[in-house]
Amino acid sequence: MAIAASPGVQVTKPVAAPPAPRTQSSFGRLTRRPETGALAGTVLVFVIFTVLGGSNFISIGGVASWLNVAAELAIIALPVGLLMIAGELDLSVGSVLAASSMTMAIVSGTYGAPMIVGIVAALAVGAAAGFINGLIVSRTNVPSFVVTLGMNFGLAGITLGLSRLITGTTNVPLDPGPFFKGLFGSLIGGQFEVAIFWALGVALLIVWLLQMTPFGNWVFAIGGDKESARATGIPVTRVKISLFMMSALGASLVGIIQTCLYNGAQTSTGQSFVFNSIIAAVIGGVLLTGGYGSVPGIILGTLTFAIVSQGIYTTSLSSDWASFILGALLLAAVLMNNTFRKLALSSGVRAPKIKKA
Amino acid sequence: MAIAASPGVQVTKPVAAPPAPRTQSSFGRLTRRPETGALAGTVLVFVIFTVLGGSNFISIGGVASWLNVAAELAIIALPVGLLMIAGELDLSVGSVLAASSMTMAIVSGTYGAPMIVGIVAALAVGAAAGFINGLIVSRTNVPSFVVTLGMNFGLAGITLGLSRLITGTTNVPLDPGPFFKGLFGSLIGGQFEVAIFWALGVALLIVWLLQMTPFGNWVFAIGGDKESARATGIPVTRVKISLFMMSALGASLVGIIQTCLYNGAQTSTGQSFVFNSIIAAVIGGVLLTGGYGSVPGIILGTLTFAIVSQGIYTTSLSSDWASFILGALLLAAVLMNNTFRKLALSSGVRAPKIKKA
């Protein structure tokens, strides 16, 4: 390929990024952690809505409202963020969610198979979609943006076509029964989705993967410089396929959760997760160009996003302006994130340069 | 570990000649142009739908149907592609289109100002949005993905909120009058939108900018390596702001065209252009990471996309599967593009590859 710079000639530019920790006070050390910027963004929007929404926003119901949204988003955004650290995008999570959810509803609802069979089938759909994404991306030179977008269209089409063929409708009800309802779709205290625990589980899993295992190191390396990573003998293909499978499985899990929560599945669900998961990761400090990001950052990103998109309903502002406020606050949160990071890093030093998309 | 062929297989060695660029046939040179891959993709989908859609697809009406779609898409995809070559994304074109279109309808329809005033106002909205995008992206370290996405939400919100406030509705009619109808919204031969000529004009403008002017060189340089570009003294900020303004103005122009064509404006139009313009550029060979792309490529990309998305309607396939076919063909077109490019580039190699065991 003449287009891509060959590994030998690629110029290694020093990329200044979050800095060298030197021995300093623990507060100093805290301000230097890259997540601090993301935290600043979360705090900003939290404060704004506490002021605007008052007791509605910080009541149990108010907190549950953004926490629930954040939890489901995090289950997808965390593995998507991992994939982004490795330098790839996944735009197929929307259709994977819908496909998994419909699979479960059809297998266990329409055909009446035991719930566990439906769940395994749903996860299998996710695993397969992720595997195919990963395989095509690794084997060809096609950017993952296009491959997963193709998958998003294609899988949506298959889901719709098959659902109509099999059930004649796009809307399949399912009674998950008490056990699975409790496991995936119950509300703790009538307010907090059990998805919050699933999100915590996923977060722990991904923290462990990213920080504790060789695999995590490979993810950073692949995102940092794919050719150099290849040169060190990392099984790049295998790592990428695993990552695509993880993000697809995250989407499947949310599909299962929503199916249990709302007692059925619709073919048209899920597409908003495509962009939202990427936005959350970027707000959380994951570089779109790969090579950098952290789990706490992504979690803060999902919280910021959830607060911004849900907070307005706890205020007395007209919902006509919801979209405007969402846009403005997203930007403000990211700017805050950046500014804070700059401030924290510049003990008399210039801003770090982070490569942009 | 594969074992190499036995020494006997050892083949015609390259005749040692100083590797001067070989004087090659003009066909050889053609196959080396990167657009050839994009052309292969376009030809592929064209052939498929000629076979499947038959006379419907290649009738005047059939051709007009994808040519019209391609023309409007190209007006946005070309400047968006330029921006992508410079390493930035613009996800705000959807709202810019809607905002421009509503501005025009409200100014010249609701308030009855002369059409030209409405058009200027619409373009001003586009220019302002692009300017703000460019300014924020250049002045802060926030990736354009987030900035323009924030703009997309924010501007959509303002458009909705203000329209409701001013007109009380989200749907404003406008009679453009014969002159402006003719200029922007007429159908030539009752079939071909005058937008096709606008698209040609935009294409010529952008070819000229990219290939003929120093500005074009700067765009490639900024996308190739922003820091090095800065080091050479290129006014990076000014270039980026211009580029964001161009993509926004492209969206405004399509807004004006659609308003004249369809005699009015709606707040909810335009969002499909956000992704479609990026997809078209990527199919046309523009690198998502910046630094590479061409106008003929982008045009072929928009044609491929338009053929795939409209072609299905000329066939007798069930529309349930439209989405699936879209996804599969997009992927096929890009794969074709890649494979062809690889083939074309390696055909120059004189010695055949050694056989692998």
Place this chain on the structure above:
Amino acid sequence: MAEPLLKLTNVGKSYAGTDALADITLQVEPGKVLCLLGDNGAGKSTLIKILSGFHTPTTGTVEIDGQPVVFHSPRDASANGIATVHQYGGTFPLMTVGRSFFVGVEPTKGWGPFKRFDKATANEISVRELKGLGITRINDGNRLVGGMSGGERQSLAIARAVYFGAKLLILDEPTAALGVKEASHVLRIIMQARRKGIAVVFVTHNVLHAMTVGDNFAVLIHGRLADSFAKGERTREEITDLMAGGEAMAELEAEIAQYEQDA
């Protein structure tokens, strides 16, 4: 002594967590070559990034022709007649040789609205200038920079800076990736520039190269100016030891010689 073209007073620079440079005072005169020497990580590139407007110093002042200046961007520096070849970068992998050579200073032909980038001229000049540096394999300005060897790319960046001329030419390890012939060409070019009255700042790890072209020498050790002297004031051994961060190199060389004998 000539009026200095460039004068640094107590310049320092810290990156978050590290002081890369402290308290640097030195000057460069027109028609002279200042060799900047020092170990890896001594702060040479940092100093050069300050001179070329990439970084603003944390402390201290920079004067040009006696006027204090603050460069906010590389543009400011080039506007002041400073041309820099950085240690890495400066070329664009996905652009053609001709385009990459002329980035920012594109030649045009035609006039008024018909003024356009003159590709033929750009290709011709870039190939010619590369030849002048001894790079003969690149004979088509349409080749992509990404497909050139490391030394070829380095030569392109040098050819570019030299071609467009400047009052002050800064070269950060220009000869590191170059073959013996190309390196000699670069040294020749430095000498030519010097003769034209251009001031040159030259970073190198090669003692021979430094001694061949240098008029003045400044040695950085751990971010501080450890020594500065004019040509002939130090022996080769002394210079070598200074370049090694002040450590005596004799021992290490003896060890290597030992291995050689074992062979």
Place this chain on the structure above:
Amino acid sequence: MAEPLLKLTNVGKSYAGTDALADITLQVEPGKVLCLLGDNGAGKSTLIKILSGFHTPTTGTVEIDGQPVVFHSPRDASANGIATVHQYGGTFPLMTVGRSFFVGVEPTKGWGPFKRFDKATANEISVRELKGLGITRINDGNRLVGGMSGGERQSLAIARAVYFGAKLLILDEPTAALGVKEASHVLRIIMQARRKGIAVVFVTHNVLHAMTVGDNFAVLIHGRLADSFAKGERTREEITDLMAGGEAMAELEAEIAQYEQDA
């Protein structure tokens, strides 16, 4: 003569439009250092990319220990005991020194499902190995590679390849970005490896370095093997001329000397 570890027969490689290498036949023996010399663009890096599995040759065969092999990826090469330091790259700007050092061969602690990346060990070893190469400013394994100087990064890549050992160590211009001290350390390391019976392929533009460590020499000119000889078979001047692509360097050196006198 020892059984060759690596043997190339008539190897050639063309990029679209260019023959970068043609008809290369050479061999590397255990415990010997093969210096690969040649002008910029001569094809040295291309040859090394073939040896390290980055490219498959267009023509010819590669044998290891007498067995023909085809490397489909760098993994295949490392599985065959080949460790390579490429001309650029090999480190990860956004990773810490400790993590970057151990990419692909991460140390773990704990067992079973509790096995986890051992950061402390990684940081400690990487800092220690850098010290061994003379890099003393990097004393915290948590520092980001992107914030290191050019030479520090190069040292990290070398330290890495050496630390993990191999039958065949390939170094593409490892000393180019290094200071005199660090370069000497690398030469010492090459000698140590050689003594352990490791075969080394060493690319350099520095005649002195080449003559210090080389046992055998192969000179590429325009992608072809122009000469190959053992230590002592050529004079320094002959080698210099060969490295300059076969051109006599005396003239160029005289020209530079002329400038020097003018000064």
Place this chain on the structure above:
Amino acid sequence: ALTACSPQNGGGSASSTGGTSASNVNLVVIGGASDDVFFSTVKRGIDDAAKVPEASGAKVTYLALKNYDNLGPDVAQLITNALGMKPSAIAVPDWVPTAEDPAIQSVIAAGIPVIIYNAGTWDQASKLGAMTYIGTDEYLAGKAAGEALGKAGSKNASCVNTVPGSTNLEDRCSGVKDGIAETGGTSSELALPATSFGNATAVTQAIKSNLQQNTSIDAVITVGGSDSEAAFAALTQANSTAKFITFGNSTTVDARIQAGTQLAFIDQQPYAQGFYSVSALWQYVAYGLELPTKPILTGPAVITKDNVAAVISGSAAGVR
């Protein structure tokens, strides 16, 4: 319009279409996105009705929008596509009259019979020269819902719209407002941003917050087809006793109405819209049959506990 083809020209004067052999007949129906719950049911009607013409060798082609992101222009484009297929007759919803009407007029001008279905009005259809209008009036449907809420004693309704700006959903909400006003109540629209569309949890939590923020809300109505489960979950989580009405139904909706936890759903009978459109086109094109009753309204029907029993079997079969 050509008088010979104009359906207003009189009941059965279909002589111009005589002579058409069934195997050449191609009926084109343009409709909403296939993953839209409502249009999924419309399509069932179309598919079922198509069995008759297909048995005679005729063809029925359904052209679906891919999404509603660029509604007016996209439908106009589809109409042009349809015209390119040389259809015998076309059925199309008139969602955005300003955008679509020129295209519809050009179809009619080409002598091709047109039925406006699903969206539009008989006034509009007859002005264009279409044969008839089959469907409902979104505003009237909304109004019926508002009236039902008023009758049940609600004073302050929240009209949940997950696609703000979309003409038909806006019409429903303004209908609700006028309907409830008759009994002195008010209604406000709850507009959700695009980032929530298709995410039941985001919709749920937004409605819940709104209920908690504005405690005077005593009625919730969802105008989008896929938001009913989310809205109901919100009511539960907010411990709200607000009256609840949805547009469109499912087996779960039916069950809730039976159990009394949901007041009603507004039935537009989408199946009937598709079915009668195809039937009417086919009968006219093939045999010149045309019913003098115009328009054919398929709704709105308000399905409450009293009449829900009748719809349950249909819901289970996916035709409601």
